[in-house]
Amino acid sequence: MAKAGxxxxxxxxxxxxxIVIGDxxxxxxxxxxxxSEDVFYKDYASTIAIDFRMHQMQYMDxxxxxxxxxxxxxxxxxxxxTAFYRGANGVMLCFDxxxxxxxQHLEQWVERVKQQALPGIPCLLIGCKSDEARDNRQxxxxxxxxxxxxxxxxxxxxxxxxxxxxxQAFQQITKSIFEDMKDRNGKNLPTAREGxxxxxxxxxxxxxxxxx
Amino acid sequence: xxxxxxxxxxxxxxDESAVRATRSIHQDTLNQSTxxxxxxxxxxxxxxxxxxxxxxxxLIMGFYPLKSSKWASVEExxxxxxxxxxxxxxxxxxxxxxxCENELTRIIDLDIPRTMPDLVFFTTESGxxxxxxxxxxxxxxxxxxxxxxxxxxxxxxxxxxxxxxIASVNKGLGYVQGxxxxxxxxxxxxxxxxxxxxxxxxxASTFFCFQTLLTFLGDDFCRLLDDDxxxxxxxxxxxxxxxxxxxxxxxxxxxxxxGVCAEQYALRWIMLLFIQEFNIVDSLRVWDFLLSFGDQLRxxxxxxxxxxxxxxxxxxxxxxxxxxxxxxxxxxxxxNVNPFxxxxxxxxxxxxxxxxxxxxxxxxxxxxxxxxxxxxxxxxLKKAVSKWVSTFWGEE
Numbered sequence: 363m364a365k366a367g368x369x370x371x372x373x374x375x376x377x378x379x380x381i382v383i384g385d386x387x388x389x390x391x392x393x394x395x396x397x398s399e400d401v402f403y404k405d406y407a408s409t410i411a412i413d414f415r416m417h418q419m420q421y422m423d424x425x426x427x428x429x430x431x432x433x434x435x436x437x438x439x440x441x442x443x444t445a446f447y448r449g450a451n452g453v454m455l456c457f458d459x460x461x462x463x464x465x466q467h468l469e470q471w472v473e474r475v476k477q478q479a480l481p482g483i484p485c486l487l488i489g490c491k492s493d494e495a496r497d498n499r500q501x502x503x504x505x506x507x508x509x510x511x512x513x514x515x516x517x518x519x520x521x522x523x524x525x526x527x528x529x530q531a532f533q534q535i536t537k538s539i540f541e542d543m544k545d546r547n548g549k550n551l552p553t554a555r556e557g558x559x560x561x562x563x564x565x566x567x568x569x570x571x572x573x574x
Numbered sequence: 575x576x577x578x579x580x581x582x583x584x585x586x587x588x589d590e591s592a593v594r595a596t597r598s599i600h601q602d603t604l605n606q607s608t609x610x611x612x613x614x615x616x617x618x619x620x621x622x623x624x625x626x627x628x629x630x631x632x633l634i635m636g637f638y639p640l641k642s643s644k645w646a647s648v649e650e651x652x653x654x655x656x657x658x659x660x661x662x663x664x665x666x667x668x669x670x671x672x673x674c675e676n677e678l679t680r681i682i683d684l685d686i687p688r689t690m691p692d693l694v695f696f697t698t699e700s701g702x703x704x705x706x707x708x709x710x711x712x713x714x715x716x717x718x719x720x721x722x723x724x725x726x727x728x729x730x731x732x733x734x735x736x737x738x739x740i741a742s743v744n745k746g747l748g749y750v751q752g753x754x755x756x757x758x759x760x761x762x763x764x765x766x767x768x769x770x771x772x773x774x775x776x777x778a779s780t781f782f783c784f785q786t787l788l789t790f791l792g793d794d795f796c797r798l799l800d801d802d803x804x805x806x807x808x809x810x811x812x813x814x815x816x817x818x819x820x821x822x823x824x825x826x827x828x829x830x831x832x833g834v835c836a837e838q839y840a841l842r843w844i845m846l847l848f849i850q851e852f853n854i855v856d857s858l859r860v861w862d863f864l865l866s867f868g869d870q871l872r873x874x875x876x877x878x879x880x881x882x883x884x885x886x887x888x889x890x891x892x893x894x895x896x897x898x899x900x901x902x903x904x905x906x907x908x909x910n911v912n913p914f915x916x917x918x919x920x921x922x923x924x925x926x927x928x929x930x931x932x933x934x935x936x937x938x939x940x941x942x943x944x945x946x947x948x949x950x951x952x953x954x955l956k957k958a959v960s961k962w963v964s965t966f967w968g969e970e
Binding site for chain 2: 410429438
């Protein structure tokens with residue numbers, strides 16, 4: 363986690379790295395493209411390995427830059443994608459409300475997060491395509507909430523197409539990351555992230571201390 | 575990517591007589607009863623006029639023999655062989671749709687509309703059901719509509735058939751994302767021969783040429799190999815690291831300092847042979863270059879990828895954050911691809927095509943030694959640099 367005061371491009375107070383994960387075709391790229399470029403493509407080229415997007419936002423009185431790593435969903439690319447888990451500050455775990463198997467696979471995704479990411483990393487569960495779910499819902503709101511609760515995360519339904527809850531989802535994960543930061547400091551665990559390989563490079567290690 | 579096709583006009587707009595002159599070189603080459611393979615290679619490397627691309631690529635990939643009189647019979651045999659393979663795998667209805675539905679068709683269906691979606695070639699055909707589909711706005715959900723393919727264009731149906739056959743024939747690989755892009759590009763290139771849409775010949779030759787490509791690239795599609803650090807994608811990015819470290823260490827360490835690593839950008843370049851980086855015209859031009867090196871495709875790709883990043887060095891060295899660098903590498907500046915192909919060619923001529931594979935497993939120190947041997951580095955600097963390097967690489 364970087365407090366970017368000294369970093370050039372220092373038009374922000376914090377840089378958070380967020381990974382977006384979930385099955386292929388659930389709508390991860392649509393979600394992140396909606397956030398960063400405010401557009402929606404019906405058919406977006408499938409993500410190979412990883413894509414990168416940025417979003418600048420305000421949280422309370424803080425200027426936050428989100429570095430969003432949009433990962434490929436297909437099994438083939440997981441050996442690459444998991445390298446990105448290690449430096450992440452937050453996880454957006456996505457499934458498709460109109461495709462039940464993508465919900466059933468969440469356990470596998472959570473398992474990967476447990477193995478590769480920082481222990482207790484803030485996660486947000488996202489049910490994508492709420493617009494299509496009006497006619498073709500395969501996962502109820504209740505069961506998604508129950509699943510999220512059981513795994514200690516919040517749940518939000520989004521529609522990249524209709525711009526519904528996209529900003530809110532990223533606000534929520536940002537909030538969780540701030541709270542997580544506070545928790546860690548409170549419990550005197552400032553070094554929890556020291557061991558992780560930080561994708562932003564060494565500079566962050568130093569800066570992290572200043573914000574902890 | 576939205577202007578993938580926009581530069582197509584560039585070619586027709588270029589000087590007519592020059593075009594005619596090049597055409598005659600290509601035509602002359604093909605008119606020989608036994609084609610001179612070296613000439614084919616050279617012309618391909620320089621970039622092909624679209625209309626000659628199918629024949630040249632088929633020659634390069636070994637689909638056509640050098641005796642031009644045999645090409646027609648090769649095509650015929652390919653079609654009947656492809657038909658035989660197809661009928662042994664699945665049923666295809668009169669609309670060209672695969673009739674069965676299974677997990678494989680489901681995951682392929684997810685990617686068919688997502689394959690080069692900005693190319694009219696794939697997404698439209700005049701006056702058919704496709705228009706209705708476009709207006710509907712929703713993507714084809716294979717589970718919702720038992721015959722989702724009925725919304726596909728003819729080219730998308732062909733794309734699906736070929737991918738399905740490829741995944742069925744290569745059971746160990748199955749369908750891996752990226753295959754769709756390769757098949758898409760080949761289909762597009764091969765259709766330039768005739769003004770009409772694809773034919774069974776085009777479909778069959780796309781299938782067999784992609785099979786050939788797979789023999790060069792198969793490892794990249796095989797997850798099992800990832801568990802071994804000498805194979806698979808992780809080794810590919812570490813390999814690329816070494817190539818950049820050799821050709822442009824200053825840039826390499828600058829990027830490393832910013833936290834930029836090859837996983838974040840080069841993997842897509844390398845795995846997809848740059849298909850997602852450029853508009854279709856430039857992608858095909860880059861492929862002319864890559865394919866001209868035959869079974870050295872992977873080595874060539876390494877040279878080209880390193881030359882690409884090297885060509886941006888001035889602007890990259892001025893950047894001081896990952897957030898500025900990555901978008902540049904993910905959206906490579908539009909424009910001429912020839913400058914970095916020239917750099918790649920210069921390196922290939924100087925160091926030899928297999929140079930990049932030689933340095934695959936080199937340590938950082940060995941790379942520096944090699945640079946010294948080639949007069950790229952002064953001995954005195956070696957110690958200081960290697961010390962600095964190890965502080966970065968100690969923990970990996």
